[in-house]
Amino acid sequence: MDIKEIIFWSLSTIAFITAIYTVIAKNPIFSAISLLVCFASIAGHYLLLNAQFLFIVHIIVYAGAIMVLFLTTLMLMNLNEETEKHKPAIAQIAALVIAVALGIVLMLAVRKANVILTMGPITGSIGDVKSLGTVLLSEYFYPFEFISVLLLSAMVGVVLLMKKDKTAALK
Amino acid sequence: MESAFLIEKGVIILVVFGITMLIALYSTFAERVLAGYFQDRLGPNRAGPGGLLQPLADGVKMFTKEDFIPETPNKLLFILGPGLAMTTALMTSAVIPWGRQLTLFGYTATLQAADINIAILYVFGVISIGVYGIMIGGWASNNKFSLLGAVRASSQMISYEVAMGLSMIAVLMVSGSLSMHEIAENQHGFIDWNWHGHKFAWPSWYVFKQPLAFLIFLICAFAETNRTPFDLPECESELVGGYHTEYSSMKLGFFLFAEYVNMFISSAIIAIVFFGGYNYPGMDWVHSTLGGNAETIIGTLVLFAKIFFFIFFYMWVRWTVPRFRYDQLMNLGWKILMPLAILNIVITGIVLIATGA
Amino acid sequence: MTDYGSISLTGRKIDVSQKEMTFSEKLYLPGIIKGMGITLKHFFSKKVTVQYPDEKREFSPVYRGQHILMRDENGAERCTACGLCALACPAEAITMTSAERKPGEENLYREEKYASVYEINMLRCIFCGLCEEACPKEAIFLTEKISNADYSREGFIFGKDKLVLKPEQQVL
Numbered sequence: 001m002d003i004k005e006i007i008f009w010s011l012s013t014i015a016f017i018t019a020i021y022t023v024i025a026k027n028p029i030f031s032a033i034s035l036l037v038c039f040a041s042i043a044g045h046y047l048l049l050n051a052q053f054l055f056i057v058h059i060i061v062y063a064g065a066i067m068v069l070f071l072t073t074l075m076l077m078n079l080n081e082e083t084e085k086h087k088p089a090i091a092q093i094a095a096l097v098i099a100v101a102l103g104i105v106l107m108l109a110v111r112k113a114n115v116i117l118t119m120g121p122i123t124g125s126i127g128d129v130k131s132l133g134t135v136l137l138s139e140y141f142y143p144f145e146f147i148s149v150l151l152l153s154a155m156v157g158v159v160l161l162m163k164k165d166k167t168a169a170l171k
Numbered sequence: 172m173e174s175a176f177l178i179e180k181g182v183i184i185l186v187v188f189g190i191t192m193l194i195a196l197y198s199t200f201a202e203r204v205l206a207g208y209f210q211d212r213l214g215p216n217r218a219g220p221g222g223l224l225q226p227l228a229d230g231v232k233m234f235t236k237e238d239f240i241p242e243t244p245n246k247l248l249f250i251l252g253p254g255l256a257m258t259t260a261l262m263t264s265a266v267i268p269w270g271r272q273l274t275l276f277g278y279t280a281t282l283q284a285a286d287i288n289i290a291i292l293y294v295f296g297v298i299s300i301g302v303y304g305i306m307i308g309g310w311a312s313n314n315k316f317s318l319l320g321a322v323r324a325s326s327q328m329i330s331y332e333v334a335m336g337l338s339m340i341a342v343l344m345v346s347g348s349l350s351m352h353e354i355a356e357n358q359h360g361f362i363d364w365n366w367h368g369h370k371f372a373w374p375s376w377y378v379f380k381q382p383l384a385f386l387i388f389l390i391c392a393f394a395e396t397n398r399t400p401f402d403l404p405e406c407e408s409e410l411v412g413g414y415h416t417e418y419s420s421m422k423l424g425f426f427l428f429a430e431y432v433n434m435f436i437s438s439a440i441i442a443i444v445f446f447g448g449y450n451y452p453g454m455d456w457v458h459s460t461l462g463g464n465a466e467t468i469i470g471t472l473v474l475f476a477k478i479f480f481f482i483f484f485y486m487w488v489r490w491t492v493p494r495f496r497y498d499q500l501m502n503l504g505w506k507i508l509m510p511l512a513i514l515n516i517v518i519t520g521i522v523l524i525a526t527g528a
Numbered sequence: 529m530t531d532y533g534s535i536s537l538t539g540r541k542i543d544v545s546q547k548e549m550t551f552s553e554k555l556y557l558p559g560i561i562k563g564m565g566i567t568l569k570h571f572f573s574k575k576v577t578v579q580y581p582d583e584k585r586e587f588s589p590v591y592r593g594q595h596i597l598m599r600d601e602n603g604a605e606r607c608t609a610c611g612l613c614a615l616a617c618p619a620e621a622i623t624m625t626s627a628e629r630k631p632g633e634e635n636l637y638r639e640e641k642y643a644s645v646y647e648i649n650m651l652r653c654i655f656c657g658l659c660e661e662a663c664p665k666e667a668i669f670l671t672e673k674i675s676n677a678d679y680s681r682e683g684f685i686f687g688k689d690k691l692v693l694k695p696e697q698q699v700l
Contacts, residue, residue: 064299
């Protein structure tokens with residue numbers, strides 16, 4: 001087993017354990033932190049595939065921005081167990097059913113999918129910034145721009161919501 | 172070759188670690204002395220000649236204090252907080268080029284721990300993780316002041332990271348590379364400038380090409396390192412001690428120390444990205460007359476001189492500018508610095524297309 | 529009618545105004561640079577610190593510090609325990625017990641009556657110097673010595689061991 005495989009297996013184990021702990025942890029803070037570790041180990045997988053840009057953007061966006069906001073919100077909430085409302089039984093059953101259904105769909109999708117397990121040699125420049133930028137702005141130009149327009153509209157929507165709320169409060 | 176490479180990088184990492192620690196240690200001392208000088212005082216000068224052993228005395232004091240852990244449900248996170256803050260503070264130094272090649276006993280070593288082609292993004296990634304130490308520590312303290320400090324730290328750092336990243340994009344458009352080494356190399360030499368027949372030669376540092384980006388980056392660097400005038404996460408007058416209210420002994424020491432390490436590293440980044448790094452006027456002349464090693468050593472010394480200037484600048488600003496109010500901080504970050512940075516990107520793009528670069 | 533708004537006792541009154549900031553004021557940077565110039569000027573200015581144990585400030589000629597009980601030219605204590613100093617003391621810091629001089633103690637005490645116990649509570653003392661003025665025998669004086677710090681309140685009650693002039697210190 002060479003060093004890459006050792007890293008791969010340890011990263012996978014960490015990602016797997018933390019992903020499960022994210023779901024089963026009683027304390028939401030611990031849940032968020034283990035999700036953070038999970039993100040970090042998945043980012044490590046990107047690095048193993050020589051996708052450095054994806055690795056660092058994954059860290060910046062998920063670990064650096066989204067999880068910080070999550071944690072900030074969680075920290076400001078009252079996390080006492082006494083105030084925690086127990087969901088009614090019907091909601092619990094519904095959640096279980098939906099989770100099982102989603103799991104079945106995912107499994108079917110994986111079974112149907114044409115999985116490529118052969119791993120070719122990783123060339124040096126496939127994941128770096130230059131080739132990624134070239135591909136994004138040539139081959140995938142239209143999807144890229146559509147996504148940016150989508151994000152822009154989301155931003156405008158958020159600003160609009162905030163403004164509306166403010167004027168309503170003033171009246 | 173493989174083992175020689177590992178030894179080279181190991182030595183560089185150890186030396187950089189040692190120097191970072193030493194500089195952070197003496198930054199605490201320098202801060203106190205400079206604070207004194209700015210306020211017409213002398214500062215600490217009792218321990219050792221000129222007070223030079225003061226950091227040692229501070230360290231001994233820190234170690235011998237009672238290590239108090241408050242009534243908290245998460246002792247693990249409480250301990251993890253300062254550790255994380257320190258780790259992330261030290262991690263950034265991996266991609267900083269401290270100089271050019273140094274040839275020792277026929278072996279050529281590059282004075283950089285890792286020359287990766289996404290170095291700038293790596294720096295941003297580590298900075299964005301750096302807030303977790305403060306957040307986790309502040310939350311685990313089980314204290315409302317600590318929590319407020321932690322929340323302030325997180326929102327402040329996210330806000331200023333945006334403007335910081337956008338200001339850096341303009342620089343990257345000029346440099347065409349994300350590697351710190353290449354950014355430093357690109358600033359080698361001079362720009363010839365013709366003004367009414369008079370010829371001037373400026374060092375081709377990015378601060379002259381991107382003054383606005385430099386200004387935005389500088390302000391954001393202050394906010395990211397939690398230094399005055401943006402030290403809201405730990406402001407004594409409002410939040411007792413902010414996120415480190417409940418910390419004592421070396422855990423507190425780690426938090427305080429991480430701030431100085433951050434200051435050193437961000438000074439290094441400013442010096443490399445905007446002030447030419449290890450480049451200095453007359454570099455080629457030194458190379459041709461004294462050889463490559465002399466050029467590298469002088470270059471490294473020049474880099475450290477620039478870094479020390481910026482550390483001084485940090486402290487200078489700290490003892491001049493009072494703290495911002497929280498809404499002013501957010502207004503500055505989102506409504507002023509971010510649009511300015513985007514404007515800078517647009518202008519840079521137009522100029523680059525117009526000049527056909 | 530007096531315009532009370534224009535009264536300024538110090539002559540340094542400035543009216544607060546809420547006028548719009550100019551563009552350069554809104555930029556903040558000129559102000560910050562100006563402020564940094566001021567701090568840099570102070571950086572190089574002369575320091576006001578007096579490094580106490582190494583260098584001491586000159587006392588004023590009328591400085592009043594710790595008390596001392598004097599001896600006469602023969603080395604005998606001048607104090608006769610008349611109690612006038614304790615009476616004069618506004619802070620009631622002085623207490624004393626008098627005793628009669630025994631034969632053979634003439635070289636120790638000048639008068640027939642002397643103070644066997646003489647205590648000044650340095651925490652109460654306000655160093656006004658009225659004891660000095662009240663003394664008819666020129667026995668108590670306030671010196672330039674700064675009275676020492678201590679860890680306990682008891683340590684601030686100075687007895688004769690601390691107050692009486694040591695024979696070897698006497699200058700004739």
